[in-house]
Amino acid sequence: MKGQNPMEIIKDSIAGTLESSDVLVKISPSSTREIVINSAVFKQFGKQITRVVTETLDQLGVATGSIVIEDKGALDCIIRARLQTAVLRASATQELNWEKLS
């Protein structure tokens, strides 16, 4: 994990929308880290989306949690931002550590 202090997922959260070019991220507590990615463009961009999601979670120090990604063709920067938002909303941390963000 790249994150210095692990960020604990303590409650359910949602961020984003199902509109075109956006992504809906749903997070809930879990004893392991489980990632599910649903995307109409998974065949072309699945590896890239998976890499962005994994990197973002690692940077925030998210070791456990159920993370469901419903992608509607979002750019990497949108996926990153929505995922960071969902993690923050699901954790006890209210203050963002900017140094941890990619």
Place this chain on the structure above:
Amino acid sequence: MKLRRSMLFVPGDNAAMLSTSFVYKPDSVMFDLEDAVSPREKDSARLMVYQALRHPAYRDIETVVRINSMKSIFGPKDLEAAVRGGADIVRLPKTDDAKEIQELDDCITKIEQACGRPVGETRVMAAIESASGVVNAVAIATASPRMMAIALAGFDYLVDMHTRRSRDGWEPELFYARASVLHAARAAHIDAFDVAYGDVTNDEGFLAEVNIAKQLGFNGKSLIHPKQIELLHKAYAPTAKEIDHAQRVLAAAEEAHRKGLGVVSLDGKMIDPPVIDEANAVLLAASAS
């Protein structure tokens, strides 16, 4: 000299707009974290804008972030996102006096130092939206070396003045504010943006207002829809006659310089530095149109 005719508002929580606004080629993109974003989405919009600022698509376009008031719980966090994300300009809404700009300047300096940006790199635009702001426009415009423009925001200003918009192309209710803001900007040698035009279906009304702004001397307008960009750029484009005159002015000035002449005239009129500056501005606008 940077051309600043069009400054396009992009709601900070709108993924589609954040992903495409650069293709419309406004002179500046303004990511909005204030009025366009509901309180419960402020956190998400802040991160969306932070990430968009770092996207390669926005590397070659001037970026502005409209933050929430620094007195709100959102403003200081928005400022972190804007400065750390690399925004060229921070737009402070509802600026009433110079002290607000000086305090903002101090906050930006601390963030620049913390994240390694050169101190002073982030510029500031003040939005004037009240009678107090209009009265204090000169002090606001000169409050910090970071100041690069003043923008007049019409809706809140007119509410503060106990009036409302009249018909397009007339608008006496905005005349004093426009003139005051513009004079403050020119005295401070910074840019001035006119109000946004809210009815995106009314091209005629929009152009009537653009003509007022252009004639008064505003650099450009805040825009709320991409379709307004081309209309605005066309209206601000110099005519063939203006371009021809500008080329002749510069040619005459160059010839005078070559011959070592201090003073030169064209068609019986003296060409001095302001005339040369104006000619350069006309050719810059022409090249971008």
